Amino acid sequence: MEWVYIEDIGKYEGKDVELRGWVFNFRRKGKLLFIILRDGTGIVQCVVFKGDVGEEQFEKAKRLTQESSVIIRGSVKKDDRAPGGYEVSVKEIEPIFITKDYPITKKEHGVAFLMEHRHLWIRSRRQNAILRIRSEVIQAIRDFLYSRKFTLVDSPIFTPSACEGTTTLFEVDYFGKPAYLTQSGQLYQEAAALAFGKAYCFGPAFRAEKSKTRRHLTEFWQVEPEIAFANLDEAMKLAEEMLVYIIERVLERRKIELERLQRDTKILESVKTPFPRISYTEAVKRINELGESLEWGEDFGAPHETALANSFDSPFIVHRFPAQVKAFYMRRDPEDERLSLSFDMLAPEGYGEIVGGGEREYDLEILLKRIKEHNLPEEAFQWYLDLRRYGSVPHSGFGLGIERTIAWICKLPHIRETIPFPRMLDTVYP
RNA sequence: UCCAGCGUAGCUCAGCUGGUAGAGCGCCUGACUGUUAAUCAGGUGGUCGCAGGUUCGAGUCCUGCCGCUGGAGCCA
Numbered sequence: 001m002e003w004v005y006i007e008d009i010g011k012y013e014g015k016d017v018e019l020r021g022w023v024f025n026f027r028r029k030g031k032l033l034f035i036i037l038r039d040g041t042g043i044v045q046c047v048v049f050k051g052d053v054g055e056e057q058f059e060k061a062k063r064l065t066q067e068s069s070v071i072i073r074g075s076v077k078k079d080d081r082a083p084g085g086y087e088v089s090v091k092e093i094e095p096i097f098i099t100k101d102y103p104i105t106k107k108e109h110g111v112a113f114l115m116e117h118r119h120l121w122i123r124s125r126r127q128n129a130i131l132r133i134r135s136e137v138i139q140a141i142r143d144f145l146y147s148r149k150f151t152l153v154d155s156p157i158f159t160p161s162a163c164e165g166t167t168t169l170f171e172v173d174y175f176g177k178p179a180y181l182t183q184s185g186q187l188y189q190e191a192a193a194l195a196f197g198k199a200y201c202f203g204p205a206f207r208a209e210k211s212k213t214r215r216h217l218t219e220f221w222q223v224e225p226e227i228a229f230a231n232l233d234e235a236m237k238l239a240e241e242m243l244v245y246i247i248e249r250v251l252e253r254r255k256i257e258l259e260r261l262q263r264d265t266k267i268l269e270s271v272k273t274p275f276p277r278i279s280y281t282e283a284v285k286r287i288n289e290l291g292e293s294l295e296w297g298e299d300f301g302a303p304h305e306t307a308l309a310n311s312f313d314s315p316f317i318v319h320r321f322p323a324q325v326k327a328f329y330m331r332r333d334p335e336d337e338r339l340s341l342s343f344d345m346l347a348p349e350g351y352g353e354i355v356g357g358g359e360r361e362y363d364l365e366i367l368l369k370r371i372k373e374h375n376l377p378e379e380a381f382q383w384y385l386d387l388r389r390y391g392s393v394p395h396s397g398f399g400l401g402i403e404r405t406i407a408w409i410c411k412l413p414h415i416r417e418t419i420p421f422p423r424m425l426d427t428v429y430p
Numbered sequence: 431u432c433c434a435g436c437g438u439a440g441c442u443c444a445g446c447u448g449g450u451a452g453a454g455c456g457c458c459u460g461a462c463u464g465u466u467a468a469u470c471a472g473g474u475g476g477u478c479g480c481a482g483g484u485u486c487g488a489g490u491c492c493u494g495c496c497g498c499u500g501g502a503g504c505c506a
Binding site: 027028029030031033036047049079081082083100101104106108111113168183209213215216217220221222299344356401403 | 431440441442454455456457461462463464465466467468469497498499500501502503504505506
């Protein structure tokens with residue numbers, strides 16, 4: 001008998017199959033057992049009738065509990081009474097492990113309890129759907145960049161010093177010397193871009209900021225493409241096209257999961273390039289018109305970002321931020337020295353910044369000046385300065401935050417559900 | 431780091447102006463050939479976060495600490 005996965009069960013109507021999985025729900029009705037079986041790809045109802053399997057197997061099957069593991073053999077039937085439309089008439093049933101006292105029950109639970117049991121919580125329907133969408137998003141990003149002829153060049157996780165000198169880093173003891181967990185792979189991608197033309201890294205980033213909000217993790221994932229000879233406009237265009245590709249892939253291949261999350265996909269379906277674009281200066285004007293007060297030169301706070309994002313129903317781009325609120329390596333706008341050639345992409349529906357990027361400073365003297373202005377240790381940046389000594393070219397890139405992007409695509413209330421094992425201010429378990 | 435809220439059964443919670451601890455679910459036993467978070471009958475369940483204080487008496491009031499949740503700043 002062929003072992004099949006539940007997501008493919010429709011192809012086996014009328015045939016005998018073997019399923020291997022776990023008991024998702026279990027109901028007894030006299031000489032009849034209803035087992036909702038879960039195998040990671042879906043769920044299906046299996047019906048055990050005492051008369052079909054015999055006394056001995058029926059007695060064994062009666063001992064099954066929620067999350068017990070089991071192998072079931074039987075025939076696939078179409079039945080409108082079953083959730084999912086198909087059910088399995090069981091001929092043989094072989095319990096593998098009888099679970100006792102599974103902590104996550106069919107009733108409601110609080111967030112703290114579920115987080116404490118995250119290793120079991122990911123078995124649930126909703127978490128399964130979110131993490132399958134995460135897998136699709138990551139696959140889409142890799143496929144997109146591959147098709148655009150980008151080379152994957154992994155950036156290191158241990159770094160000798162702060163990339164940008166702004167955020168707080170996790171320090172580790174590196175054989176007696178301090179090293180830091182990376183907050184961004186970008187600087188290394190600049191080296192990669194000058195070696196490969198188009199390069200990207202995809203990996204975790206770490207921030208030791210004591211942020212306690214629905215939008216923050218201490219360990220999160222980002223993809224960071226960098227393109228030699230590209231300018232700001234070309235970087236913005238690539239970011240838009242990548243996001244559109246991600247959304248199209250999820251809509252196409254993870255429709256069932258979006259439905260399970262009850263995501264209204266209208267906004268996702270309407271996303272197309274080019275995105276609305278607004279300069280920082282225009283954005284400040286608009287924010288003030290919307291009733292929030294913000295002076296030119298200040299970075300957006302949460303209320304400003306929310307007000308601005310609510311005035312769009314698509315992802316949008318804010319470009320040319322004041323140089324003072326951006327990192328030292330951002331190139332200044334030749335038309336206005338106060339501005340940087342930078343951009344942020346913000347998601348609608350209150351999800352905030354999902355992409356940040358721009359054009360990098362490629363002149364050695366200017367970059368040296370910036371490093372001094374920011375009080376950064378020049379020695380640590382010698383390799384980075386070498387990129388401006390040997391064949392320096394204009395180049396641009398950006399970073400896209402995976403978890404925030406998934407949170408928006410799934411319209412989740414909190415970013416912690418978008419990553420299998422979230423690391424937050426007070427959470428390193430499990 | 432700062433601000434706010436919450437800690438009572440395995441889970442989700444109720445417990446009034448202080449008077450000897452409650453419900454639903456889960457779990458265990460039994461009944462049922464079509465259940466959909468099944469239903470019905472019976473049973474099981476407590477260091478009221480920790481420490482101190484006020485009081486004849488504290489789950490309830492006060493102080494400190496710990497934990498959790500949300501938000502701010504900062505950021506993706």
